Amino acid sequence: MDVFVLWHIRHARNLDGIPNLHRENGELIWDEEDGDDLKLLGVYSSEQLADDRIQEARLLPGFRDEPDCFMIAGYELDKDQWTAGFVSIPCSEEQRPSR
Numbered sequence: 001m002d003v004f005v006l007w008h009i010r011h012a013r014n015l016d017g018i019p020n021l022h023r024e025n026g027e028l029i030w031d032e033e034d035g036d037d038l039k040l041l042g043v044y045s046s047e048q049l050a051d052d053r054i055q056e057a058r059l060l061p062g063f064r065d066e067p068d069c070f071m072i073a074g075y076e077l078d079k080d081q082w083t084a085g086f087v088s089i090p091c092s093e094e095q096r097p098s099r
Helices: 047-057
Strands: 002-010 037-044 070-076
Touching: 002 047, 037 047, 047 070
Parallel strands: none
Antiparallel strands: 002 037, 002 070
16 A cells, blocks of 8 residues: 655745755755755645645645645555665764854
8 A cells, every 4th residue: 555745845045045946857855954844744545635735735824935845755555665774974073053
């Protein structure tokens, strides 16, 4: 059985006023380290239900500001998506965000 996960990406605003790049080659892009915010709207049993939710959400505050920044990802239920481990690489002092 497949499920359809619906996300919205709220892109961080650039302080210098330069517009953000939302898509590249038609694909939605984001960078959480730059402050982009991903919101999980829901998990649906069909892509049509996820599409219907997008139409509703586009009318709501925040979502309507970036109406083309929704993403539906299909997943097979009960199937592992991340099957390998991972490595954390510590950042240097220069790379750490200032607080």
